[in-house]
Amino acid sequence: MKQWILKAAASSVDGLVETTARMPEPASGEVRVRIVAVSLNYREHLILSGADGPWRPKGDLVPVADGAGIVDAVGEGVTEWKAGDRVATVYLRNFRTWPPHPGIGLGLGAADEQGVLAEYVILPADRVTSAPDGLSLAEASTLPCAAVTAWTALQHSNPVRPGQKVLTLGSGGVSLFAISLARALGAEVFATTDQVDKQQRLEDLGVSQTFDYRKDPNWGATIFEATGGTDKIVDTAGFGSINQSIQALAFGGDIGMVGLMSFGEAIDPALFYAKGVSLRGIPVGSAEQQREVFRFIDEKGIKPVIHRTFDFLEARAAYEAQLAPDTFGKIVINVSDE
Template identity: 50%
Template sequence: MKRWILKAGSTDLEGLVLEDVPTPEPGAGEVRIRIHAVSLNYRDQIVLSGEWGSRSNRDLVPISDGAGEIDAIGAGVTTWAVGDRVTGLYFAWLRGAPSSEYSFGLGAMNEDGMLAEYVVLPVDRVVRMPASLDYAESATLPCAALTAWNAINEDHPVQPDHKVLVLGSGGVSLFAMLFARAIGAEVIATSSQDAKLDRWRALGASDGINYRSTPDWGKAVLERTGGVDKVVDVVGTGTLNQSLTALRYRGEVVLIGLYQFDQGPLEFATLMRKNATVRGTSVGSAEMYEAMVQAIDQYKIQPPIDRRFRFEDAKQAYLAQSSPDLFGKIVIDVA
């Protein structure tokens, strides 16, 4: 089979290499998946560069998100059958609270990922695809969609009469908008490009704010809405004070971002005056994933795909995923 690897010690696309290797066989408690499609997340750019300890000192098969069909099962496997349509599960997290052990999920550190024609995974790292989606659409779900599901539905679940603010136009924000709108909530979006705000409105956002032309966008959101119930902050602590400003009393900021960490001091007065909650997320569990799949099938939610690439063009896919013009997910078709 063919697979892409990041060479040990590499920090850019020069280290991404296509190679031929023997097709792996599943061992006891494992299944082999014939991969049909994978999708990229911003975290895959972090792994590419080796930041934050995301790479071990060995060759690594990258990318956490992929979908395919089971074509072989190992000894003792009773929960899956040949022909089942599945995706990988980002973390080995089934239900309840996540493990405190730090991890970057599949395709990082010591765990090989999905950018290969065949992948072998333990049975507890496999989840069923939505019946309503194809392989390319399902490949977008394990990281971005599940993170968004966690943000919208856990701890302080969004209700039909709620208002949700999403930042930027990456995969997590778009999925958060789709899940919130399916519930019936109102969604406000930010972007640095007016053209993207038009696309947000076409998808169902009630309002959009250009954060470059309106640098005090948190105040603008507060004035227009009276305060939102939840902010899905995919930027980082650099936007946390603005997100707190946008909240209503007892609202929640779900902090997901990996981009900005250069903020000034946290505005504790705003946090306390609003009785606000700031919550971090760790993608999600298999239990959350199953609930998300049911909702996707029930509401016929269509994942937002920006562009698709051939397997041999994986390097071009990485470049597209890092483009400021990105609006949705980048998918690589494997088979």
């Protein structure tokens, strides 16, 4: 079978190499999945560039966490799956229900876990869930990290209710899913972006108003004034703008902190305490939360935004496309026919 590996110590797309490996066989409690498609997340670039960091093992790594495919074979003792089942990967290890624990790891395709950029993969039977019936497997491949993260941020604590206001930061995969999910939950959605061409795209998805955070360094106060404060923020930017997010919140509002884009700003304690807000770290979500959001996506007919699809042999080009400034939506790599 064919697979892509990220060579040890490599820190650019030149270190991604297509190789041939023996067909793997499932052991007890495992399933073999014929991968139909995978999708990329920003963390793929953290792994790529961080050759000496905690994301990378000492040796070669099959990259990418998110994939969908068809169960091809099952190991001894596996009763919940059979050949032909349509499944999507679960991002984190042994994370069946909330709360998280020290053993969940850093996700497939990182540290001590091989990823899914391959024609066939072996996974524990609890490392997949049924793919949504209403989506193709290419569409389903976009869900395990981005959609589950957005759902956990919106619904795990202080769940969004109809009529509430939600703010998403930027237009990455998590933010786009948060927009679709929040609107389906009955919320009014606002968003930040610094790109004029993306303002209309966000509004086409149902965003009521966009705010340019680059032109307006005090965008948090501007959003509070325009909206009366948002009840929930899905913060994909990181702590570099945390005080602006707090400014944008309604009193008693909630921030789901997702972002790894920026660090370094200390929380203003007077602002934080005065508004009575809550701040939660979002480590993607559990397998249970994945099943929840998949059911919701099917029920509401939600479709992921896919920017571009690449062939399996174009993995390097897919990585490069993900960082292009005009990317709006997920980057998908087709591996085999559905």
